[in-house]
Amino acid sequence: SVLHAGDLGHKLDDAALEAVGSVDILMIPVGGHYTIDAVTAAQVVKQIDPSIVIPMHYGHAALNQKTFSHLQPLSDFLKAMGHPEITPVPRLTVKSEDMAAIASTKIVTLDMTY
Numbered sequence: 001s002v003l004h005a006g007d008l009g010h011k012l013d014d015a016a017l018e019a020v021g022s023v024d025i026l027m028i029p030v031g032g033h034y035t036i037d038a039v040t041a042a043q044v045v046k047q048i049d050p051s052i053v054i055p056m057h058y059g060h061a062a063l064n065q066k067t068f069s070h071l072q073p074l075s076d077f078l079k080a081m082g083h084p085e086i087t088p089v090p091r092l093t094v095k096s097e098d099m100a101a102i103a104s105t106k107i108v109t110l111d112m113t114y
Helices: 014-020 038-048 074-081
Strands: 002-004 025-029 052-056
Touching: 014 038, 025 038, 038 074
Parallel strands: 002 025, 025 052
Antiparallel strands: none
């Protein structure tokens, strides 16, 4: 199952966690400004405990800085998750039979080369 957390602005309460259920892949905003920030996003990831998390809505040098400079960088989320820098991938292919082999939450970022 895939959960796109959209413009989430808060941690999840017990009712929301129950409604969400088991999540294999979580796409979650991490940059703050209209959404949760990096620290809160890390807390939500721990609440949901997905196999794969794809951070989104964060500051990046490739974005128009006039418009997006207020977003926190990905590195803030990685730090909150206790992960070192990671290498973006151009594409993510997931097979259901591979999900069980993922022992702890894996962070995946997609290459932002346009």
